[in-house]
Amino acid sequence: KNQVEQSPQSLIILEGKNCTLQCNYTVSPFSNLRWYKQDTGRGPVSLTIMTFSENTKSNGRYTATLDADTKQSSLHITASQLSDSASYICVVSVGGSYIPTFGRGTSLIVHP
Amino acid sequence: ETGVTQTPRHLVMGMTNKKSLKCEQHLGHNAMYWYKQSAKKPLELMFVYNFKEQTENNSVPSRFSPECPNSSHLFLHLHTLQPEDSALYLCASSQNPTAGADQETQYFGPGTRLLVL
Numbered sequence: 001k002n003q004v005e006q007s008p009q010s011l012i013i014l015e016g017k018n019c020t021l022q023c024n025y026t027v028s029p030f031s032n033l034r035w036y037k038q039d040t041g042r043g044p045v046s047l048t049i050m051t052f053s054e055n056t057k058s059n060g061r062y063t064a065t066l067d068a069d070t071k072q073s074s075l076h077i078t079a080s081q082l083s084d085s086a087s088y089i090c091v092v093s094v095g096g097s098y099i100p101t102f103g104r105g106t107s108l109i110v111h112p
Numbered sequence: 113e114t115g116v117t118q119t120p121r122h123l124v125m126g127m128t129n130k131k132s133l134k135c136e137q138h139l140g141h142n143a144m145y146w147y148k149q150s151a152k153k154p155l156e157l158m159f160v161y162n163f164k165e166q167t168e169n170n171s172v173p174s175r176f177s178p179e180c181p182n183s184s185h186l187f188l189h190l191h192t193l194q195p196e197d198s199a200l201y202l203c204a205s206s207q208n209p210t211a212g213a214d215q216e217t218q219y220f221g222p223g224t225r226l227l228v229l
Contacts, residue, residue: 041223043203045221098157098160
């Protein structure tokens with residue numbers, strides 16, 4: 001069964017600090033992995049997408065990594081801001097399928 | 113804003129009511145999706161429409177009935193729902209699913225928060 005596990009479930013950090021969110025997956029055949037940011041009351045917004053051959057992708061202060069051998073991904077947020085408070089969702093797509101596999105998300109709260 | 117709008121944003125209904133959720137995308141996309149997001153659970157894909165044709169029904173109960181009159185509009189008709197159907201219902205769209213459904217980036221609307229009493 002395809003699964004995506006994210007950790008931690010929730011995280012509280014101080015403004016300006018860095019943090020790293022984790023995603024482990026068992027999805028086959030693997031096509032790509034996306035990180036989404038979902039603000040409260042909003043729909044998810046795509047941050048990064050990585051295919052099998054890519055091991056890092058950046059989007060401003062967000063950097064995602066992918067280790068296809070261990071089936072792990074991480075999302076690193078640098079110099080956090082209050083606006084980074086959101087849920088971060090890891091999504092893995094199966095080759096040729098419309099139905100991606102979603103993680104439960106990590107809820108991040110950034111305090112001033 | 114992502115160019116995908118949903119109405120209403122909030123809805124409270126009884127189990128015997130009939131209501132409809134509406135989604136409209138202004139991005140010129142050809143595929144539209146309905147998702148269910150329950151508390152503490154991953155997003156669940158419900159339906160996929162490509163060029164107005166339904167291509168996926170992810171084992172959704174018949175009390176949810178989708179309708180896609182054109183590539184820009186998507187409806188979800190609700191009838192005789194259960195309290196466990198209370199959730200955030202998200203609509204999304206993507207450009208060209210025939211190019212490879214798994215390659216497409218989906219653009220989500222803000223969702224409709226549904227409460228079934």
